[in-house]
Amino acid sequence: MxxxxxxxxxxxxxxxxxxxxxxxxxxxxxxxxxxxxxxxxxxxxxxxxxxxxxxxxxxxxxxxxxxxxxxxxxxxxxxxxxxxxxxxxxxxxxxxxxxxxxxxxxxxxxxxxxGLKDWAASCDVVTVPWPRNERGAVAGIKTTSYAENVRALAYAAERGGSEAIFANTQGNLCEGTGSNVFLVVGGELVTPPLSSGCLAGVTRGLLLEWFGGIERDVAAAALAAASEAFLTSTTRDVQPIRAVDGVVLPAAPGPVTGKAAQVFAARAATSPDP
Ligand SMILES: Cc1ncc(COP(=O)(O)O)c(C=O)c1O
The missing domain is CATH 3.30.470.10 (Aminotransferase class 4, branched-chain amino acid transferase, N-terminal domain)
Known part of the structure; x- marks a missing residue:
């Protein structure tokens, strides 16, 4: 190699x-x-x-x-x-x-x-007890200091999840260990703003441009109450969330998630370096 x-x-x-x-x-x-x-x-x-x-x-x-x-x-x-x-x-x-x-x-x-693994059609996520510090020195930086993410992902895996979800110090939704989060609340597609401490995901940014969505703080508890939700990342693209801490969401993929995945795939196929 x-x-x-x-x-x-x-x-x-x-x-x-x-x-x-x-x-x-x-x-x-x-x-x-x-x-x-x-x-x-x-x-x-x-x-x-x-x-x-x-x-x-x-x-x-x-x-x-x-x-x-x-x-x-x-x-x-x-x-x-x-x-x-x-x-x-x-x-x-x-x-x-x-x-x-x-x-x-x-x-x-x-x-x-x-290797690029094939992700499951949907994923179960587990919220972790440790906050993301949105005011910390490395907030929003893609640093190799990823031990917090490693620990959180293992915590989720021990509880049957394939991604861990962080809230920030305000109790607002932040991100996954290697993904950004989108959720549908009150009929609107929402994703935490960069001020939540999340990484400016490339997939997140492209999806906001190509498909839309509102950057707004939501309480971490809103995820389990969403009508649908999904993760975005470079290797996943758009992956529906099936369950949050054992609470099964009404649909995975729901209608907005399905459309978002479709639009992302179509635009990515024609724009290799958007
Ligand atoms: C902490 C974190 N958040 C979000 C993402 C998603 O970013 P991208 O879409 O650029 O892969 C990643 C990527 O691995 C990440 O490590």
Whole structure:
């Protein structure tokens, strides 16, 4: 398997990152997951823009986005232009002393390809007891510090869920561990605003543009009371929510979810880099 590391395509066995890398020692980095279909990345420009924004928000030097774009094409070509894959782009602050301070050296930039799993037709979600801190230093940043998400997803899995849902410190709905949430309340399609602390999901943004929806705070409890709801993410696109904490929603997919999925699929099929 090929890996792109700091400008070169290498065999997996040759790709090496230092044990002093600040991404490894303290999770000081940012990342993107990009969907690859038919050998081409989907929405790469938006993902690279968000990568740059995440790096800036974390106070990292700006990664060379055109180098990363070229590198992703090199990696895909070296990997036989896979029909379906996930492209993971990771940027860390590089080598560092073994504490929270940065080393100040060059960034580590690495790209790898992995499998793209087929998601179930619907999912059960579990709300977790830990809040997302919408005022925290890493709120809304796609940082490699994802241990909170790992813990939350395991918590959901232990309770039969395939995604965990966070409320924020105000008790408002925020997001999943790797997804944004949409719900139909009072006949309106609603999704939490970015001020809720959620990530500015690429899929969320595209769906708002292509299909519509209102960005508005709702209480976390509104999800289980919704007439229908769904998750969005790069690998899922639109995935209906069947149940919330064991409460089965009236329909999955409901009529709005079905239409949203249809519109997203149709627009994505004709706009590879929207
Ligand atoms: C915390 C979080 N929220 C939302 C999303 C969805 O974002 P996107 O549609 O860009 O994949 C992700 C992506 O994995 C995520 O990690």
């Amino acid at each position: 090929a890996i792109w590391l700091n400008g070169a395509v290498l065999d997996n066995a040759q790709a090496r990152i230092s044990v002093f890398d600040h991404g490894l020692t303290v999770g000081d980095g940012v990342f993107e997951t990009v969907k690859v279909t038919g050998g081409a990345p989907f929405a790469l420009t938006r993902h690279l823009e968000r990568l740059g924004a995440s790096a800036a928000a974390l106070g990292l030097p700006a990664p060379d986005l055109s180098l990363i774009a070229r590198g992703s094409a090199e990696l895909l070509a070296a990997s036989g232009s896979p029909d379906r894959a996930r492209l993971r782009i990771t940027v860390t602050s590089g080598d560092s002393p073994l504490g929270s301070e940065r080393g100040g050296g060059p960034l580590t930039i690495v790209m790898a390809l992995g």
